[in-house]
Amino acid sequence: MKVLKFGGTSVGSSKNINNVINILENYSKKDTVVCIVSAVGGITDKLLLAGRQAQNKDNGYIETFNTIKDIHFNIINELNLDKSSPIVESVDIKLNALKSLLDGIFLINELSPKTSDKLVSFGEKLSSFIIAETMKNRALSVEHKNSQDLITTNSNFTKAEVYSSITNKSIQDYFKSATQRITILPGFISKSKLGEETTLGRGGSDFTAAIVAAALKVEQLEIWTDVSGMFTTNPKLVKQAYPIEKISYQEAMELSHFGAKVLYPPTVQPVLDLNIPIHIKNTLEPHAVGTIISNDVANGNYTVRGISNIENIALLTLQGSGMVGIPGFSKRLFETLSQEKINVILITQASSEHSICLGIDENDAEIAKTTIDATFENEIALHKIDPIIVEKELSIIALVGDNMKSHQGISGKMFSTLGKNNINIRAIAQGASEKNISAVIAKTDVKKALNSLHEQFFEAKTKQLNVFITGVGNVGEKLVDQIKQQRKYLKDNLKINMRIAGLSNSRKMIFDEDGIDLNTWKEQLAEGEKASLNGFFESTKKLNLRNSIFVDVTANNEVATLYEKYLRQSIGVVACNKIACSSDLENYKLLKRLSLKYNAPFLFETNVGAGLPIIDTLNNLIASGDKITSIHAVLSGSLNFVFNNFNDSTKFYDVVKQAAAEGYTEPDPRIDLSGVDVARKILILARESGVEMNLEDIENTPFLSKSGLESGSVDDFYKTLIKDEAHYQQLYASAKAKNCQLKYVAQFNNGKASVGLQEIPIGHPFYNLEGKDNIVMFYTKRYPEQPMIIKGAGAGADVTASGLFADIIRIGND
Incomplete structure (x- = not known):
């Protein structure tokens, strides 16, 4: 014999009821079946609502009653039952009795626990009757039996206590003589010794099923619901959650006590006492494995269930x-x-x-x-x-x-x-x-907490990173493309699941907590909401996703001022924007402290040398106990490109324009050509070496003409380049006469730093530096004479994007 219980969702529509009937029909081919059903989903709440409305003299109870009536007759119609059949007449009689009860509550202005039990019993009586009669109509061997004839309780209304010996005997006696293949019982309802209608309280249908299963000593109790068993966590909040195939009674009860809605622990005590396994199954996916709850669960290697x-x-x-x-x-x-x-x-x-x-x-x-x-x-x-x-x-x-x-x-x-x-x-x-x-x-942290813990204890050590990128221009677009290209590799080889959850340019911004589709991100961004730097922060904060990383691909001062807010929310920051790390010393130190305090990584490798591992190498030297004595470097790929391409047969204006067009300079080339950008870079290296200094402490010897330095706009600046061509040709001629190359050099030595254009002689490591390359020479206690040299492309969208990407991956590997 099989005992099955179907919950409210499982019988909540004609489609679901047909699924239930198919399941019962298949089972009945091999075994006799006892089926306990709940009220149609939501009906118990509506019955209680109607009762309260009637008690409060609120005529709305009539509308609520009509809703209940419509729900049941809609199901009957959809089940193709003949409107002239006795089924419709019987349901109508039951509903009229319900209406009379509500009218009585309205008249006497009272809803006692005893009346409440009578009221809510209509839900299970109606659903079980409709299902049984539908099955009879389809020529199945089925009988509808009122559970109130089998389960005897005390008179503790709304949560009656069962008299086990009387109830067990009634159930056993009835099924000894029953000849039908399928028996339909309403769950939840019972009767007192005095013949009063009672209910079994919360989880009452589960309790009915457990009582019947225990009385008949079946091999297994099946509870059918709308999910495929008990999940590792709430699948509505954690997409990676999956069903647990086997679980102990104690584990199931702990999970149920703490929010898992599949099972109400007190109601299954009868089967637990007899060690009868419970199988949780899905009415909508009957072939799914589900979850078996028993005491015969192998320990296995799991820790958290x-x-x-x-x-x-x-x-x-x-x-x-x-x-x-x-x-x-x-x-x-x-x-x-x-x-x-x-x-x-x-x-x-x-x-x-x-x-x-x-x-x-x-x-x-x-x-x-x-x-x-x-x-x-x-x-x-x-x-x-x-x-x-x-x-x-x-x-x-x-x-x-x-x-x-x-x-x-x-x-x-x-x-x-x-x-x-x-x-x-x-x-x-x-x-x-x-x-x-x-x-x-x-409660605002629940989703993030469940996802984080599930990732830690249940997933194959795959870490999900949620990336929010501000500034999807030239470099930002390359970064998005690189992430799209490498996502599968990262997941398969580094166990990093990287998703872009937010994107913004100067006009629009978009968000998707499940990850933006990188095949259509440009079209989505074009239709996004109006961009706002603070709005981007607030949306990132509100999403509250685990392992969130804010990526700044701008040169915007206002964006840099927001790093503090992100770090205080434990959102990591990755930046190619040099403004924050070259800002006032106290702000730089504050960002470092916040990163440690809130366990939020703050990485800015691309601040110096784009994709070159300059800061990372420096940090490793310091961490290993070495000490920087001096730094000599060409740190501007844009300036190196300019002076490698400028000569007496070219015009300085044309070369600078070319550098800007190829993405080697900042949007405002004055930042590069004035030396401010290089000064920021050497300042960052000095600070990372442990020296406290500010930007104004760096000696900057400009090479631009006076009018170029004083230009009020980018357009005005370009005009000065044309006007002052002779000034720049003179710089080139001086270097050529000495057989030297022009290089813009940054130096740090004995706690002092400087930047400026220098004439580099043949044989110097900087002399043959080509194109947009950077070079850095670290002199340390361990490298006092032959410096550690890092050399390579120091500008360009691709290499800058790859540097940002490397910082993001570094966070994922921590």
């Missing part, structure tokens, strides 16, 4: 120095809550006895505060304790697993993962059994 959460939690804190060493505070606190029938979900107490924290349903918070403050009124007045502190808009997340007790470091991994993602923990609870570790967090 699932991650669950409870929403709408309030945290109550009772604290005060007057509590220390004084017995009875806990007793009075819990008695007060018990008297108000307030359930305590989580408890934690400091060993100092100075405070007790309780997690309760947020809806009970106000009455809890009022009654607790009243209970401790005297102690509060004497300042022995504080008035109860209430914190709302919280949630509980919980790791669950039988094997957690035999694995060290689980809680460490949990809290480290949450901390890395800026998720603040308000309270922690762990039972002595070590099957559950619970933490109270802000």
